[in-house]
Amino acid sequence: MANTRRLDREIALAARKLEAAKQGEMWPLTGSERRRVLTALAGGSYKVARGKSPGRAERKLDAVTSEIQSRLSAELTALQTAKQQIITQAATAKAAKKTESKWW
Numbered sequence: 389m390a391n392t393r394r395l396d397r398e399i400a401l402a403a404r405k406l407e408a409a410k411q412g413e414m415w416p417l418t419g420s421e422r423r424r425v426l427t428a429l430a431g432g433s434y435k436v437a438r439g440k441s442p443g444r445a446e447r448k449l450d451a452v453t454s455e456i457q458s459r460l461s462a463e464l465t466a467l468q469t470a471k472q473q474i475i476t477q478a479a480t481a482k483a484a485k486k487t488e489s490k491w492w
Contacts, residue, residue: 392475395470396471398467399464399467399468399471402463403464404416405460405463406457406460406461406464409453409457409460410457412453416460417456421455421456424448424452425449425452425453428445428446428448428449428452429449431444431445431448432446432449
């Protein structure tokens with residue numbers, strides 16, 4: 389069977405990143421994503437401190453969070469697809485080798 393250990397590790401990492409992002413953790417985010425999240429949080433807290441509604445900042449934070457989860461989900465799907473392609477190619481090669489080895 390094809391060696392997919394590296395991909396398995398990458399898939400596990402991507403799944404952990406996605407779960408962490410859903411929990412609101414910052415470590416799986418890129419630098420620009422962190423900046424956008426912190427900007428939205430700072431804007432919302434400023435509005436609250438002034439006694440105003442943080443509605444726009446909350447919507448911005450929700451949009452950024454949604455984009456982050458979409459990106460991480462797409463990465464996970466891409467890795468799973470790559471693993472499946474490797475497995476399929478290995479199975480095809482193995483089947484071709486078996487049919488070639490018949491000597492009748």
